[in-house]
Amino acid sequence: MELIAEVQGEGQIFYRRRRRRVKRKSGxxxxxxxxxxxxxxxxxxxxxxxxxxxxxxxxxxxxxxANPNAGIIQSSPRGHGHAVCALPAVCHPGVRSAVYGGSALLAVGESHYWGHNAIIRVKPFIEHCALAPLPGEGNFAGSILSHDFVEAALMRRAGWGCGLPTICWLL
Incomplete structure (x- = not known):
């Protein structure tokens, strides 16, 4: 609430808290x-x-x-502050650019996304990516934990591009 006042964001920045906390982040x-x-x-x-x-x-x-066929565009992650990287070499800017650039070129809009730091086209997401709990009992039942992979697959199946932006699939 302080941020809203500080940046004069009344009516532009909204804070909300769910009434029912179900299905974790996908909920x-x-x-x-x-x-x-x-x-x-x-x-x-x-x-x-x-x-x-x-x-x-x-x-x-x-x-x-500019790209009406893009459903999900994922940003390339970068460490900041005191972020710890599991693979320090991959966090180096030069290596990171090559790894993510190469991955994006190979996937050509048919990739997954990491569930955060991505922009999503809302209407097709609502139409195609609603996740019901998996039936049964045990480890493969209940809420889908890797919702991001499933949501990207559902978007792709519906004909929308997903992944890191590259010139190959965005234009």
Whole structure:
């Protein structure tokens, strides 16, 4: 609430808390889409530790506007502050660019996304990516924990591009 006052964001920045906390993070996304999704063309899904500049947020919007077949555009992750990287070599900017660039070129819009720091086209997401709990008992029942992989697969099956942005599939 302090941030809203500080940046004069009244009516532009909204804070919400779910009434029913079900289905973990995918439940949070589902709740937003069900209650407010029809008011938005895109949504940017962030984690609690996500840090993005205004340019980093507006650039994917421009990509979505320019590419009507893109369903999910994933940003390339970068460590910040005291972030710990499991593979230090991959966190080096030069290596990171090669790894993510190569991955994006190979996937050509048929990739997954990491469930955060991505922009998502809301209408097709609502139409194709609702996740029901898996039936049965045991480890393969209940809420889908890797919802991001399943949501990307459902978007791709519906004909929408997903993944890191590359010139090959976006234009």
């Amino acid at each position: 949070n996304i589902d709740d937003f889409c069900r209650r407010w999704g029809s008011q938005y063309s895109y949504m940017v899904v962030l984690d609690a530790d996500s840090v993005m500049t205004g340019e980093c947020l507006s650039s994917p919007v421009r990509l979505m506007e």
